[in-house]
Amino acid sequence: MYHFLVKTQAFLIVSTVILQVVSTTPLAAEQPQRPNIIVIMADDLGYGDVSCNGATELKTPHIDQLAAEGMRFTSGYCSASTCTPTRYSFLTGTYAFRGKRTGIAPPNSPAIIKPGTETIASILRRGGYATAVIGKWHLGLGGDEGPDWNGDLKPGPLEIGFDTCFLLPTTNDRVPQVYVHDHRVPNLDPADPLWVGTKKPSPDHPTGITHRDTLKMDWSHGHNSTIHNGISRIGFYTGGHAARFRDEDLADKWVEKSNEFIAKNKDNPFFLFFSSHDIHVPRIPHERFQGKTKLGFRGDAIVEFDWCVGELMKTLKEHDLDEKTLVVLCSDNGPVLDDGYQDDAIEKNGKHRAGGPFSGGKYSVYEGGTRTPFITRWKGHINPGVSDEVVCTIDLAASLGALAGQTIPEDACLDSFNVLDALLGKPYAGGRGHLVQQDNGASGTYGLRVGNWKLHRSDRKRARNVNVEAELANTPVPQYQLFQLDKDPQETNNVAEKYPEVAQRLQKQLAKIIADGRTRKP
Known part of the structure; x- marks a missing residue:
C-alpha cells in the first residue's frame, strides 16, 4: 500500500509540472508565423502611375485591390533613382554609394554583389525559405572578367542566396536579348555562339543609325546600336539566335516561371523576388495590351504590369496561399517619359502626372525620383489602411529577416532597419527616422x-x-x-x-x- 501511495503521489507531481509547462507555453497557433514572401518590384513606376495613388488617366485595378486589402504607404521609397543601385541596396541592405561599380550596369558587367555577401535571399534561405528571383537582374554576372555567355554564368544570383533564377540578365534597352536560367542561357546553339561587346563587330553590322528606316520603334537618344525585334539597343551582340526572346513576351514569361516556382514550393515557405521589366524602355507590351490606354505604350505597359500583379494573386488563391503570403509591391525608382525611345510617352501623356504631387523622377534626388508606390498585403494579418511612415526597400532585408526569425550579422546589411511593425501596419509602429x-x-x-x-x-x-x-x-x-x-x-x-x-x-x-x-x- 505504501509503494502504491508513493507512486501515485509521484504521478500527481509530474502531472502537475506538465500541466504548468503546457499552461505557460504558447500554443502553436500563437507562435510567430512565417508567411511566404513575394516582393513585386516594378521598373520606373512613378508614385502617380497607379490609380490608388490618384491616377485618373488609366486604371490599375489589381494594384488597387492589393492596396485596399493591405497597407498603402504615402512615404514608401526606394533608395536610389536608378535601377542597379536600388536593386543592390534592396538585396544587400546597404546603401549603394558604399559599394563599387554600383552605377547603371553595362551589358558585360561582372557580378556586382560578390559571393559570400549577405543578402535578403541568403537570410531567408537560412530561415528555411526556398528562394527565387524571376525577371530583370541588371546586377552583373560572372567573375571580374565578366559573363561567359556561352558557358557558366557565375557568380550570379545562386551564389548570393537564391536557389534558382530565371532572368533578363541586364535591362532590355541593353543587349543581349536572351534569358538566363540559373547558370546558363537556355536554348543556346553551340553552332551559333553568343558574342556581346562594346564595339561594332563588323562594318556591315546593322545598327539603329545605319538601318534606322527599318525600326518599328525609333530611338530619341543613345539607344542606336544592335537591332533586335525592330528595336535598337545599347551595346553590340551577335549569334545566339535560337535563344533570343521577343520583347512582347517578357511579362508572360515572368508570370509563367513565377507560377511554376509557387506551385513547386506551395507546401513550404518561399521567397519570390518578382522583378518586372515593365515599365522600363523599350516599352513593348504584349499585343493584347497595346492600345489599352490613351497614354501610348507607357500607359499600356503599366496596365500589363497591373495584370502581372493580378495573375500572381490569382495563383496564390488557387494554391490556398492567399492568407499565407506577405506581398510587398514597390518600384526600383521613379518615372521617366522619354528615356531614349520615341514611344509617344510625352506626346500622349496629357493630364497624367507620373510622379503624382512630387517633382523629379528617374535620375534625380527630388522626391519623384525615389518616392514610389509601396504596398504591403498579408490578408488576415495587416489591417487595411494608409500609412505615412517612412519605409524603404533597403529595409526589407532586416525587416523580413526578423519576420523569418533570423539575426543579421554585424557586418551585413549596414543600412537596413527593422521596420517590420510599420510594414505590418501595427499601431504606433515607427518607420525610419532618416533616409x-x-x-x-x-x-x-x-x-x-x-x-x-x-x-x-x-x-x-x-x-x-x-x-x-x-x-x-x-x-x-x-x-x-x-x-x-x-x-x-x-x-x-x-x-x-x-x-x-x-x-x-x-x-x-x-x-x-x-x-x-x-x-x-x-
Whole structure:
C-alpha cells in the first residue's frame, strides 16, 4: 500500500509540472508565423502611375485591390533613382554609394554583389525559405572578367542566396536579348555562339543609325546600336539566335516561371523576388495590351504590369496561399517619359502626372525620383489602411529577416532597419527616422530626409529631371538646398537661408552617415 501511495503521489507531481509547462507555453497557433514572401518590384513606376495613388488617366485595378486589402504607404521609397543601385541596396541592405561599380550596369558587367555577401535571399534561405528571383537582374554576372555567355554564368544570383533564377540578365534597352536560367542561357546553339561587346563587330553590322528606316520603334537618344525585334539597343551582340526572346513576351514569361516556382514550393515557405521589366524602355507590351490606354505604350505597359500583379494573386488563391503570403509591391525608382525611345510617352501623356504631387523622377534626388508606390498585403494579418511612415526597400532585408526569425550579422546589411511593425501596419509602429536618397552610383548627389526636412547635396551643382513631364535636365542648383516637404512637396522653395541651423545640422548628419560606413547599429 505504501509503494502504491508513493507512486501515485509521484504521478500527481509530474502531472502537475506538465500541466504548468503546457499552461505557460504558447500554443502553436500563437507562435510567430512565417508567411511566404513575394516582393513585386516594378521598373520606373512613378508614385502617380497607379490609380490608388490618384491616377485618373488609366486604371490599375489589381494594384488597387492589393492596396485596399493591405497597407498603402504615402512615404514608401526606394533608395536610389536608378535601377542597379536600388536593386543592390534592396538585396544587400546597404546603401549603394558604399559599394563599387554600383552605377547603371553595362551589358558585360561582372557580378556586382560578390559571393559570400549577405543578402535578403541568403537570410531567408537560412530561415528555411526556398528562394527565387524571376525577371530583370541588371546586377552583373560572372567573375571580374565578366559573363561567359556561352558557358557558366557565375557568380550570379545562386551564389548570393537564391536557389534558382530565371532572368533578363541586364535591362532590355541593353543587349543581349536572351534569358538566363540559373547558370546558363537556355536554348543556346553551340553552332551559333553568343558574342556581346562594346564595339561594332563588323562594318556591315546593322545598327539603329545605319538601318534606322527599318525600326518599328525609333530611338530619341543613345539607344542606336544592335537591332533586335525592330528595336535598337545599347551595346553590340551577335549569334545566339535560337535563344533570343521577343520583347512582347517578357511579362508572360515572368508570370509563367513565377507560377511554376509557387506551385513547386506551395507546401513550404518561399521567397519570390518578382522583378518586372515593365515599365522600363523599350516599352513593348504584349499585343493584347497595346492600345489599352490613351497614354501610348507607357500607359499600356503599366496596365500589363497591373495584370502581372493580378495573375500572381490569382495563383496564390488557387494554391490556398492567399492568407499565407506577405506581398510587398514597390518600384526600383521613379518615372521617366522619354528615356531614349520615341514611344509617344510625352506626346500622349496629357493630364497624367507620373510622379503624382512630387517633382523629379528617374535620375534625380527630388522626391519623384525615389518616392514610389509601396504596398504591403498579408490578408488576415495587416489591417487595411494608409500609412505615412517612412519605409524603404533597403529595409526589407532586416525587416523580413526578423519576420523569418533570423539575426543579421554585424557586418551585413549596414543600412537596413527593422521596420517590420510599420510594414505590418501595427499601431504606433515607427518607420525610419532618416533616409538617404541617391541618383546613380557614387556621384556625389544625395538627398537626406529627416522628418519633413529634406536636404539636397549636389557636388556637381547640377540637378536632373526637375520636372519629369517637361524633361528638364542638368539644371544649375546650389550645392546644398533645404526643403520643407509638408509645405513644399514639389521642392521648389529652397529655405536653407531661412533655416541655416537646420541646413547645417543636416549637412553634418549626411556627411557623418557617408563617413561612418553604416547606419544600422550592430
